[in-house]
Amino acid sequence: MNARGISRIAGVAVVLGACRGGNTVADPSAGAPHMRPAAQGEASALYFTMQNPDSLPMVLYGVEIDVAGASSFHNSMDHNGMATMAKVDSVVVPAHGSVAFAERGLHVMATDLHTAINVGDTIVARILIRPARVDTLRAAIRE
Numbered sequence: 001m002n003a004r005g006i007s008r009i010a011g012v013a014v015v016l017g018a019c020r021g022g023n024t025v026a027d028p029s030a031g032a033p034h035m036r037p038a039a040q041g042e043a044s045a046l047y048f049t050m051q052n053p054d055s056l057p058m059v060l061y062g063v064e065i066d067v068a069g070a071s072s073f074h075n076s077m078d079h080n081g082m083a084t085m086a087k088v089d090s091v092v093v094p095a096h097g098s099v100a101f102a103e104r105g106l107h108v109m110a111t112d113l114h115t116a117i118n119v120g121d122t123i124v125a126r127i128l129i130r131p132a133r134v135d136t137l138r139a140a141i142r143e
């Protein structure tokens, strides 16, 4: 988690739900887009690494996920041993840098799933970026 990547954090913190703790073993594919399985109507989190090869910062200001009723950027924090997360309005990816959306850090919260997502499925996410750009991610569902 990179504090530079967070431009603004909204005040509301909620108790950690779908962002459950991960294992501590380094996963070489951790940067590949993926989500955890979840049932219809539930929430899940999207993890990926956003690279910025350009010489200007990129601002991620929105996200849409095909299977989710609502999606937003979240940041996970630890307050006196209790995991919480807060909505983040936008995320800055520095020039020639990257920001990891990963367990226990920044992630995309997908809520109100229209359908169950199961291991082996693929979802499509659109990341809205300034300057004008939209990136489409295909994320595998996996444990």
Ligand SMILES: [Cu+2]
Pocket: 019, 045, 074, 075, 085, 107, 108, 109
């Ligand atoms: Cu979250």
